[in-house]
Amino acid sequence: MATAVPPAPPAAKPLRGVQPLRAGQGNSFLWHKLHSLSGIVPIGAFLVEHIISNFETLNGPLAYAQQVKFLNSLPLVRVLEWAFIFIPLAFHALYGLFIAFRGRVSVNVYPWASNWMYVSQRITGVIAFLYIVQHVWRQRFSGISLPENPGAAFHKVQVELSNPWMLAIYVIAMIATTWHFAYGIWLFAAKWGITPGEKARKKFGYVCTAFGLALCLMGLASIYAVVWKYPNAPENVMPAQPAGIDLPAPSVPPPNSTNPDQPGEVR
Numbered sequence: 001m002a003t004a005v006p007p008a009p010p011a012a013k014p015l016r017g018v019q020p021l022r023a024g025q026g027n028s029f030l031w032h033k034l035h036s037l038s039g040i041v042p043i044g045a046f047l048v049e050h051i052i053s054n055f056e057t058l059n060g061p062l063a064y065a066q067q068v069k070f071l072n073s074l075p076l077v078r079v080l081e082w083a084f085i086f087i088p089l090a091f092h093a094l095y096g097l098f099i100a101f102r103g104r105v106s107v108n109v110y111p112w113a114s115n116w117m118y119v120s121q122r123i124t125g126v127i128a129f130l131y132i133v134q135h136v137w138r139q140r141f142s143g144i145s146l147p148e149n150p151g152a153a154f155h156k157v158q159v160e161l162s163n164p165w166m167l168a169i170y171v172i173a174m175i176a177t178t179w180h181f182a183y184g185i186w187l188f189a190a191k192w193g194i195t196p197g198e199k200a201r202k203k204f205g206y207v208c209t210a211f212g213l214a215l216c217l218m219g220l221a222s223i224y225a226v227v228w229k230y231p232n233a234p235e236n237v238m239p240a241q242p243a244g245i246d247l248p249a250p251s252v253p254p255p256n257s258t259n260p261d262q263p264g265e266v267r
Contacts, residue, residue: 031095036191038092039184042084047181048215055218057225061154061233069150069238077147086136093129100125117183124180131173151238154226161227174219182212 056067074080100122138160139146146153161167186208189195195204 032099033191035092035095035099036184036188038088039181040188042088043092044181044184046085047177051178051215051219051222054222057154057157057222058229060230061151061237064154065151065237068146068153072147072150089132093125093132096125097129121180121183121187124176124183127173127176128180131169131177135173149236151236154230154233154237155235158226158231158233161223167223167227170223171220174223175216178212178216178219181215182208185211 053067053071054064056064071077139156144152144156146156161170186195186201186205189204190201195201
């Protein structure tokens, strides 16, 4: 007697590329969540502040020097610098590189928009990481120390950007960093359930694009001000007063002088 053959299971639908939200799944759920959060707070907040502060270059070397002086006069600024900038930045960058090189690129097989966005996030992240490492080293830890000499900040950046290769690196890095941050905000909102549904994510995508474009234009405007708007800036617009040297006291005319308005003895 013939036995009935069970029906074949329905064929699985073909994958449509890398899903942009897959990073929040699996055994590394907590690490992915922390990585996503650190990209917004504190790193993203610092990026916004940094671009706004650099925007002061449009007001000239002295205005920029005053901004640098203000930031370095904040209470516990060195503690804040390490706790909320350097350490979170190192975690976000290194774990981001781990994610980037652990994943597989498949845009040649699945050339969908989500796949291209995933790849662009990896590429811009690597560019931002390499740029930030050299930028922090050259501007913060080498050459003249800007926390002690804020008046030299404008000139120091201007000297660096006088090299056409460094100017090109700054422009590319500004575009890559702001793109990485803007798309990172979109991913953060999706992963953390802030924008549930395709319609909400699409609308928020326009907001993130506009925000990232505004940051990028502000950053490029700052570069323009340093290179072209204020050329040949002085080495230090607010030189420090040498220690142990007092300015001469203003001269005061002695009493009983020939000045008729000066009170004194009547002769």
